[in-house]
Amino acid sequence: MKSNYYLALIACLIISCNTINSSPKKNSQTKEIENLYFSKIDFKKNKPTSDNYSNSFTLNKDEFLNIHFTLDKPLIESLKLLAPNLTQDQLLNKGNFQFSFLVDGEIIYVENLNKGAGTIDSKTTQLKHMIPLVYPKQIDFWGWFMWLKFMKLGGGQDVLAEGNHSLSIEVRPYIKEETLKVGTILAKGNITVEVAKILVDETLIPVQKIQPNSGWELSKDNFNSPKIEALNRKIAEKRFENINGVVVIKENKLLIEEYFNGENRNSLHDSRSVGKSLASTMLGIAIEENHIKSENTLLKDFYELKSFNNYSKKKDSITLKSLLTMSSGFLGDDSDYSSPGNEENMYPTNNWVKFSLNLPMQKDKTIGKDFTYFTAGVVILGDVIHKSVPEGLVSYADKKLFAPLDITNYKWQYTPQKVGNTAGGIQLRAIDFAKYGQLYKNKGKWNGKQIITEKWVEKSLSKQVSQAYAGIEGGYYGYLFWNKTYTVNGKNHQVSFCSGRGGNKIFIFKDIPFVVVITSSAYNNPSAHSNADKMMIEYILPAIIEKE
Structure with a gap:
């Protein structure tokens, strides 16, 4: 991982x-x-x-x-x-x-x-x-x-x-x-x-024709093909490294579907922390079905916190919402490798939930306010859902999310306790990640059925917590979704998105009718996320907004 x-x-x-x-x-x-x-x-x-x-x-x-x-x-x-x-x-x-x-x-x-x-x-x-x-x-x-x-x-x-x-x-x-x-x-x-000029296979440059049986209605709208071909060339030249797929949905219809570096439509892609957002989805559904009271429910209602190491009275104030917004106050920071709760310290242990609940609290952090990226907190959320819903997390997600979206080809990774790994361990096809993004674009509705409540979608994609404390200028976090603004040709476009190591993204735009998926396996590349931004700003958004 x-x-x-x-x-x-x-x-x-x-x-x-x-x-x-x-x-x-x-x-x-x-x-x-x-x-x-x-x-x-x-x-x-x-x-x-x-x-x-x-x-x-x-x-x-x-x-x-x-x-x-x-x-x-x-x-x-x-x-x-x-x-x-x-x-x-x-x-x-x-x-x-x-x-x-x-x-x-x-x-x-x-x-x-x-x-x-x-x-x-x-x-x-x-x-x-x-x-x-x-x-x-x-x-x-x-x-x-x-x-x-x-x-x-x-x-x-x-x-x-x-x-x-x-x-x-x-x-x-x-x-x-x-x-x-x-x-x-x-x-x-x-x-x-x-x-030296980079020699590329010229057959990789043209826009790829969408193959039949995608499960989507095809869009008849135009887009700026030369822009996408320019992007394809950069991918072929490895200017954008280890890009595996690009899918664009416009108004519930498939506009662009392209694959690179040996992947195709049926490839299951390891999107890493993109999978965290599914914990938010399943919690929202569990709350709607009264398996969990609300996101404001206290963590102590699920665990006897005094039985874990480093108990303090502050732990009694941790809510599920603070775990959703990465503001729980646990002494865990994935951007700091000296932090006791860094996820790298969690993975070798035989009980990830125990590891997480054993962590002390940070005295200088305010629960529900101060953002720190904390993967172990999402593992706790997954465990809470697993023990609260009928037949556990994986079965519940299959019935309540994947089956309604007609997603049948996917693969979970598991924690040592055999619980679905909400840290980021689920693999889907790129085109099915697009379904997940479009579900949120549709305010929780799919084929006329409300899968997630509109209110939960709104909360999830909104700016719940400022990331200024974590040094991310102008950044905001929702319920395990990120928020940012792209500027193209002087116009700002707000977007909520899922994000995973290697440059994996599901973009859900607020003011334009698009969902964009980028799958990538540049897991150890420091430019992976900046490459995704550059692809969006210089190629994908201009191509689909400006058209030809």
């Missing part, structure tokens, strides 16, 4: 995500220093020497790229100059190297390495540094992730799309206290980059 690489990936992302606004200013020293070199050898098989240095690199062809630089003094000495009042431990906690990537003289991406990047020795004693950037497969090294972020998140692959370019890398020290302090250049070098 999780990759071992994800720990390293998150560590690299923590600080760098907000550093582009702190781009270094050019100074006279920029021209004087030239002590960073590039090589194109496999560092795992050969020890690089100065004889291996290269002044050119062919992007999309050369498999390896490393950088080498030697400092006059260890990094820690440069950090002391920036903050002489701090101890060594404080310096290493608040500072590291800053890397700036310049293409043709323009700063494209800046990353302030987080404290976990690099060993203590590499910062306190090491002078010679060798950092792999490009490698033909994923490696557990912060330099590899940094290059990936430069290319995928920082705009590198957009400016290095074709032709020949100059790539420069500058290395500085930085300290981040209340403000960001950046020192002078420690190392700088450049290399000529030639962009």
Whole structure:
């Protein structure tokens, strides 16, 4: 369910995500220093020497790229100059190297390495540094992730799309206290980059014809085919990696259905946390059928909380609603790998519910108000539903949700207690994920039958909790649904959506008549979610809104 690489990936992302606004200013020293070199050898098989240095690199062809630089003094000495009042431990906690990537003289991406990047020795004693950037497969090294972020998140692959370019890398020290302090250049070098054309199978580019027996009425509306073909080309070029399916529903009719990378209509897709939203659906149905009183029911009505570890009076105030809105106050944060309740700590245990209920509470969090992404809380919800409805969660979901939607081809994953895994363990076909999204677009109605109450749909898709506490500017969360706004050609389009690792999405638009599904298996790719956004903003939405 999780990759071992994800720990390293998150560590690299923590600080760098907000550093582009702190781009270094050019100074006279920029021209004087030239002590960073590039090589194109496999560092795992050969020890690089100065004889291996290269002044050119062919992007999309050369498999390896490393950088080498030697400092006059260890990094820690440069950090002391920036903050002489701090101890060594404080310096290493608040500072590291800053890397700036310049293409043709323009700063494209800046990353302030987080404290976990690099060993203590590499910062306190090491002078010679060798950092792999490009490698033909994923490696557990912060330099590899940094290059990936430069290319995928920082705009590198957009400016290095074709032709020949100059790539420069500058290395500085930085300290981040209340403000960001950046020192002078420690190392700088450049290399000529030639962009090799990516050869693609041209048969993958045209819009795919919708095959019969989809289970949907086909839309007769037009859309901007060249836009979709441009998207298909980017997918074929792996500009958008590991995309498996794109389905667009317009006014209850199938408009676009496309599959990539070996998947087809009958492929069951692992959408990861998209499955969390189904816990919200089933809770709403269980409440409507009086198996559970309401979402305001207290957690203590289902469990003897005093029998679990770390009991406090605060736990008695946890509601099902606070679990739905990721605001329960448990000491669990999936974005923080040091958090006791991080989901990675839950999966190896033999009882996920017990693990979750044993967690202490966060004293500084207000139940029902402060958002923290907490997968273990959704596992608790699944268990609550399972023990409250006839024949358990899986049987209940089949009868009350999947059967009415005529979804027969699906697969659950299970918790150690053999309960359907609401953390994100259900696989459906992309076209059936579209049915689920359209059900919400229809305000809970399918083929004239009210499957979910309109009131529950409204609550689920609304802005229940601000995500400002979690550092997500302008973000809101509903009942296990996200909310955001896409801007296309100056017009804002509000959307509620399900979201899962790897870039999996079900978009339910509020002001335009569309449901869009993207299935993807880019599970360890830091650009997976941003790729989905880029696909929507630059290709899919313009194609279906503007038409031809």
